Amino acid sequence: MDKLSFYEQVYQVVRLIPKGRVSSYGAIAAYLGTRGSSRMVGYAMNAAHTAYPLVPAQRVVNRNGLLTGKFHFGTENLMQQLLENEGVKVENDKIKDFKVVFWDPSIEL
DNA sequence: GAGGTGACTGCGA
DNA sequence: CTCGCAGCCACCT
Numbered sequence: 001m002d003k004l005s006f007y008e009q010v011y012q013v014v015r016l017i018p019k020g021r022v023s024s025y026g027a028i029a030a031y032l033g034t035r036g037s038s039r040m041v042g043y044a045m046n047a048a049h050t051a052y053p054l055v056p057a058q059r060v061v062n063r064n065g066l067l068t069g070k071f072h073f074g075t076e077n078l079m080q081q082l083l084e085n086e087g088v089k090v091e092n093d094k095i096k097d098f099k100v101v102f103w104d105p106s107i108e109l
Numbered sequence: 110g111a112g113g114t115g116a117c118t119g120c121g122a
Numbered sequence: 123c124t125c126g127c128a129g130c131c132a133c134c135t
Contacts, residue, residue, distance in 0.1 A: 005132080005133090006131090006133085007133085029130095034130085034132090035130095036129070036130045036131080037129095037131050037132080038130080039129095039131075039132095040130080040131055040132055041126060041135090043131090043132070043133075044126075044132085044133090046125055046133095047133085054125050059132085
């Protein structure tokens, strides 16, 4: 735990997100014990594409289920495309039935 | 060693 | 309903 950097901790949790499910930055931050630092989770995702194996960042959205980081995927459609490909319905850059597909590590784990 | 940055969140108006 | 402000802290230069 303490051996892993904050980034790696975030990556671990994100990779644990089941297919067809999504989580929020705040939920992950809370699970890591840094609830007040939800930004750090998002910041960690900023380097997610540099980590390996690649982190399914498309499964991580903000508290509203909005695809805030879609722009970081290279193309705006990519994030939505990936989610829909996993069975998650996205509409207007927003997760549909977000509360249904929502995955909370502090509960599921 | 110090400063700036940011894929967020919650509350107030 | 929408818009704005402040807090939060690890990583980078």
